[in-house]
Amino acid sequence: MTSPALLAVDWGTSSLRGALLDTTGAVLQAREFPLGILAVAPGEFEHVFNTCFGDWMQTPRLRCLISGMAGSRQGWQEAPYCPCPAGFAELGPHLLWLQPGRIALVPGLSSIDAGHTPDVMRGEEVQIFGALQITGRDTAILVLPGTHSKWAQVQCGRVTRFETFMTGEVFALLSQHSILAKTLDLKGEFDHAAFVQGIDHSQQTGSLLHHLFAVRTLGLMEHLSSQALPSFLSGLLIGEELRSQRQTVQNGPVIVIGSSVLTMRYTLALEHLHIDCEALDAQATWTGLWALARSLDAA
Amino acid sequence: MTSPALLAVDWGTSSLRGALLDTTGAVLQAREFPLGILAVAPGEFEHVFNTCFGDWMQTPRLRCLISGMAGSRQGWQEAPYCPCPAGFAELGPHLLWLQPGRIALVPGLSSIDAGHTPDVMRGEEVQIFGALQITGRDTAILVLPGTHSKWAQVQCGRVTRFETFMTGEVFALLSQHSILAKTLDLKGEFDHAAFVQGIDHSQQTGSLLHHLFAVRTLGLMEHLSSQALPSFLSGLLIGEELRSQRQTVQNGPVIVIGSSVLTMRYTLALEHLHIDCEALDAQATWTGLWALARSLDAA
Numbered sequence: 001m002t003s004p005a006l007l008a009v010d011w012g013t014s015s016l017r018g019a020l021l022d023t024t025g026a027v028l029q030a031r032e033f034p035l036g037i038l039a040v041a042p043g044e045f046e047h048v049f050n051t052c053f054g055d056w057m058q059t060p061r062l063r064c065l066i067s068g069m070a071g072s073r074q075g076w077q078e079a080p081y082c083p084c085p086a087g088f089a090e091l092g093p094h095l096l097w098l099q100p101g102r103i104a105l106v107p108g109l110s111s112i113d114a115g116h117t118p119d120v121m122r123g124e125e126v127q128i129f130g131a132l133q134i135t136g137r138d139t140a141i142l143v144l145p146g147t148h149s150k151w152a153q154v155q156c157g158r159v160t161r162f163e164t165f166m167t168g169e170v171f172a173l174l175s176q177h178s179i180l181a182k183t184l185d186l187k188g189e190f191d192h193a194a195f196v197q198g199i200d201h202s203q204q205t206g207s208l209l210h211h212l213f214a215v216r217t218l219g220l221m222e223h224l225s226s227q228a229l230p231s232f233l234s235g236l237l238i239g240e241e242l243r244s245q246r247q248t249v250q251n252g253p254v255i256v257i258g259s260s261v262l263t264m265r266y267t268l269a270l271e272h273l274h275i276d277c278e279a280l281d282a283q284a285t286w287t288g289l290w291a292l293a294r295s296l297d298a299a
Numbered sequence: 300m301t302s303p304a305l306l307a308v309d310w311g312t313s314s315l316r317g318a319l320l321d322t323t324g325a326v327l328q329a330r331e332f333p334l335g336i337l338a339v340a341p342g343e344f345e346h347v348f349n350t351c352f353g354d355w356m357q358t359p360r361l362r363c364l365i366s367g368m369a370g371s372r373q374g375w376q377e378a379p380y381c382p383c384p385a386g387f388a389e390l391g392p393h394l395l396w397l398q399p400g401r402i403a404l405v406p407g408l409s410s411i412d413a414g415h416t417p418d419v420m421r422g423e424e425v426q427i428f429g430a431l432q433i434t435g436r437d438t439a440i441l442v443l444p445g446t447h448s449k450w451a452q453v454q455c456g457r458v459t460r461f462e463t464f465m466t467g468e469v470f471a472l473l474s475q476h477s478i479l480a481k482t483l484d485l486k487g488e489f490d491h492a493a494f495v496q497g498i499d500h501s502q503q504t505g506s507l508l509h510h511l512f513a514v515r516t517l518g519l520m521e522h523l524s525s526q527a528l529p530s531f532l533s534g535l536l537i538g539e540e541l542r543s544q545r546q547t548v549q550n551g552p553v554i555v556i557g558s559s560v561l562t563m564r565y566t567l568a569l570e571h572l573h574i575d576c577e578a579l580d581a582q583a584t585w586t587g588l589w590a591l592a593r594s595l596d597a598a
Contacts, residue, residue: 113505113509114503114504114505115500115503115505117500117513117516117517118516118517118519118520118522119512119516120516120519147478148478148512163505163509164509164512165506165508165509165512166477166508166509166511166512167508169477169478170469170508170511173472173473173476173477174472177472177476178465178468178472179446179447179468201414201416204413204414205413205543206412206413206414206462206543207464207507207539207540207542207543208506208507208508208539209464209465209466209469209507209536209539209540209543210412210462210463210464210465210543212465212469213418213447213463213464213465214416217416217417217418217419218416218417220417220419221417223417237508240506240507240508241506241508243506244504244505244506244508244509
């Protein structure tokens with residue numbers, strides 16, 4: 001076996017994942033635990049880390065980089081956000097070393113939007129750098145769909161700005177807790193036609209707060225079946241997100257990074273709106289952490 | 300005591316209210332029961348009605364008009380929506396008589412929005428007609444804030460079109476079930492400055508799905524206290540609703556009908572955006588049902 005060069009750790013809200021990478025960035029071994037930061041008591045992070053990865057850390061001079069919510073106020077220790085524009089040159093000095101030269105928390109990024117409002121990400125920045133590595137680009141527009149979707153603009157290897165959209169969370173709230181929940185059949189298959197109808201619906205003028213009510217009336221009037229309504233709602237929300245990005249995305253392909261379920265939907269929506277895109281289904285986190293570690297050696 | 304001329308009933312989702320009105324529309328007696336349609340088993344509506352109002356119905360020739368969700372599919376009997384434009388002349392023939400000449404369900408209204416999507420209301424139409432009566436207008440723009448806010452345009456006594464906004468429900472979902480709930484102190488007092496900041500924030504370009512995340516980051520960065528955040532969120536959502544109505548409202552005062560808590564917020568928001576408005580805190584439902592009953596006699 002090639003000797004391990006990096007322990008890459010993704011410590012999120014609900015899970016803890018780690019991978020041992022060799023000098024080329026290839027995964028030698030990987031582990032996953034249901035030990036997200038919400039499941040770890042304050043003061044117990046080092047103990048949990050040692051229990052999960054202590055054996056791997058026996059390797060002399062093995063370095064460990066940890067990204068995700070472990071670096072938040074509720075995590076192991078707070079690694080203050082690194083302000084945009086930020087690339088490896090800016091991220092390196094912002095690493096929070098828990099054991100000098102050995103274990104570091106990767107900070108998230110902060111950005112200021114057009115309306116002077118702060119925005120933040122934690123964990124996604126590593127996926128973005130991984131995606132750049134994988135696609136061989138240093139300038140790109142990227143979207144990371146999820147509970148809180150992130151849209152990032154990268155120029156010359158640095159994230160210049162980004163915006164968060166609560167799309168996934170609003171979908172979950174509406175489909176599980178709202179009046180709409182009663183008429184939505186969440187066990188239905190993905191309905192392509194209803195999804196596209198939702199995208200088209202979202203491109204109209206007017207407010208999302210009004211458009212959402214169409215989910216109710218189209219069901220009530222039996223224009224859409226309860227099996228089709230979740231796909232319509234999904235198209236409506238993803239379409240609303242894309243509508244506000246049309247200015248941004250006209251210049252180039254959008255790289256979509258995420259789970260296959262979500263990248264499929266975003267790719268469909270982007271293509272329907274004639275926006276160039278390319279989906280990346282690869283494990284961008286490990287590649288991102290590996291590239292970051294390499295940049296430290298080069299510095 | 301003046302002899303009663305009408306039993307006006309407002310049978311909603313969560314409560315059942317009735318008032319005995321004299322020939323001038325004045326309330327002689329009123330009752331309220333926690334017997335909304337969700338609390339009544341199918342087939343039991345007549346029994347519940349008789350138990351609550353049977354004594355009043357002993358009055359010879361007393362007529363009863365029932366508005367609200369009792370006329371929905373889940374209610375006493377389904378009174379099909381009356382399509383807009385609709386005034387008393389259209390509503391009269393659409394009444395669903397449960398006992399001919401004695402007890403009728405008032406149907407809701409349906410409308411088609413600019414994007415050809417159906418919209419519906421049930422119960423609010425009676426408040427709108429009551430508000431016209433009280434203000435002495437036959438042409439107006441009205442907003443009924445609530446779980447599902449309704450914006451209606453009235454010309455010559457007829458509702459020509461209306462739109463529903465899920466503003467109140469989205470506020471409840473986000474403040475109770477979302478990630479934002481953790482940082483919102485809902486027991487805080489109404490914060491005028493934070494509310495206005497939310498309104499201003501909502502008038503920016505971009506999507507509500509992004510603007511909502513400001514509630515998180517402004518809290519995280521300690522720009523707003525957890526006590527101020529609910530008011531900011533409220534301003535953000537009400538502002539988003541108003542933003543999409545600016546075209547509509549430029550022609551005249553907006554009549555705001557609803558609970559004092561909500562009319563206060565909408566009045567504040569409208570005034571902040573320099574939109575003429577007038578709040579109506581009166582019991583518009585009884586007046587609306589009384590005016591509808593009078594129109595039947597006149598017809």
